[in-house]
């Protein structure tokens with residue numbers, strides 16, 4: 001058998017059959033290595049807020065505005081820059097408004113086109129021609145390329161560009177062209193997007209966000225606990241299904257399931273109306289401000305209670321089925337005294353705020369009634385067979401993982417479970433002990449098994465692990481000692497609602513702890529960062545997302561409206577461009593209409609967390625590393641051609 005290297009060289013020589021071709025490729029790759037590093041954009045905790053998400057994506061957390069500043073500096077007023085930025089974010093909508101006010105549209109088109117060309121040139125200058133070419137909209141690819149590439153051979157550049165721009169206007173294509181250019185600028189401004197978890201729950205549009213992400217040119221996802229909850233539901237895990245429906249009901253978002261995913265909730269609705277007919281279900285009032293009439297509201301509240309009770313039962317069954325999860329203490333239904341309307345938890349007796357449990361048999365509190373069983377059976381099938389949901393989950397599986405190391409940054413949604421002393425906490429998963437990175441890896445492997453394992457037992461374990469990741473004390477995506485869902489619905493004593501965070505969250509200022517985590521994931525202590533989301537940063541209480549002198553960035557995006565009163569602002573996003581890391585604080589997003597009408601943007605403050613001494617180039621990145629390897633391989637091929645070890649293929 002031929003040596004591996006020999007075979008590899010032969011494969012390579014099929015791609016680069018001559019000395020000329022191999023050397024050209026080396027030159028091209030070398031050129032890419034010297035381009036400035038592409039801009040990375042980090043978003044977390046989007047929680048179904050489609051409009052705010054879409055806005056931040058369009059403005060690249062201020063990156064588009066920065067490009068405008070770079071190009072026009074003091075030659076344009078700040079007001080005009082803002083107006084121009086709004087045009088780039090919402091070209092069609094903005095033009096509709098301009099047309100109502102502007103008397104000389106031709107003039108406006110001309111000025112706008114010139115400005116767009118300038119910004120586009122700047123945005124494209126970081127990439128190779130071939131990469132820009134791939135991003136060009138089909139209809140205008142040729143013209144745009146003409147307009148944004150410097151043409152040394154054209155002597156009278158101005159009249160050359162004028163002629164093109166005039167033709168665009170004369171042929172009635174100006175508006176389409178402006179839209180295409182604006183979208184291209186948006187596309188070129190951010191090279192790569194990281195979603196650091198929690199796309200789902202609380203807000204109304206996670207399914208729309210997923211569609212949008214599936215169209216994105218370059219994205220990776222670190223799953224959040226809410227995302228894994230939906231994955232578990234899609235895999236048919238009943239605890240996950242019940243939680244997903246409960247949270248949709250709680251926020252008045254059952255439409256996501258019914259209209260977004262076509263999951264029929266009628267059986268649950270009918271059951272809830274009958275079972276809780278005379279029950280006001282006061283503990284199950286909705287969060288947020290759903291746009292409901294009183295009847296819809298009442299129906300949703302009843303469904304909220306019905307699915308919550310089902311949840312506590314099916315979760316009880318999951319706990320019993322998995323003694324190794326050691327979660328018996330979270331099963332509470334058998335501690336209720338159904339006659340007295342009280343519950344005993346850890347030796348203390350509490351009054352229940354709601355004592356109407358028509359479906360619970362005190363002797364078998366975790367057993368579903370026949371009707372509940374039917375409902376769950378149907379829901380399980382509906383989730384398993386919802387084509388769109390399965391497509392979204394496959395995308396999460398393909399583009400996502402529990403953690404990622406990317407350009408020297410370590411990204412995960414929640415935490416790395418630690419002991420009180422700051423060392424990695426060992427956790428037992430199905431009889432074996434894991435900690436740190438290996439804990440992440442074993443959990444991720446089980447998530448994938450939950451979808452793909454052929455062995456039924458392993459598949460079941462995988463499904464239950466998704467529920468575990470959602471709420472277990474030792475789950476790196478949850479990181480709190482318990483999820484106090486039952487207590488939060490049924491007990492007045494706020495102390496019982498408290499979910500104590502893993503020591504991780506209070507130790508992020510300790511450089512030894514942080515360096516140990518970095519090392520665990522194979523990263524050196526210098527020039528590296530941990531980036532996580534999950535915990536809202538209460539900036540109104542003086543909390544700071546930057547920890548450990550900038551080594552750790554806790555950037556909960558705070559998109560969730562319901563949480564904004566706790567944080568005081570919307571939240572944070574992060575930009576990593578060739579000049580360094582920029583933390584962006586956002587004000588709450590009012591609406592897309594307001595953003596266009598008032599040209600308000602989301603007012604954001606940027607803080608530079610780290611400015612690099614020398615502008616970073618592609619050669620400094622992970623992609624750069626790969627390119628260098630390719631260059632080295634090609635050098636070997638060249639040498640083989642030259643020494644006659646391999647013949648050129650003519």
Ligand SMILES: O=P(O)(O)OC[C@H]1O[C@](O)(COP(=O)(O)O)[C@@H](O)[C@@H]1O
Pocket residue numbers: 198202225226480483484485499534535
């Ligand atoms: O405020 P809500 O929507 O009821 O959710 C509260 C629950 O959500 C959690 O915070 C988990 O969600 P997050 O990952 O968004 O923090 C639980 O710890 C808590 O019990």
Ligand SMILES: [Mn+2]
Pocket residue numbers: 198224225226413477534535
């Ligand atoms: Mn979370």
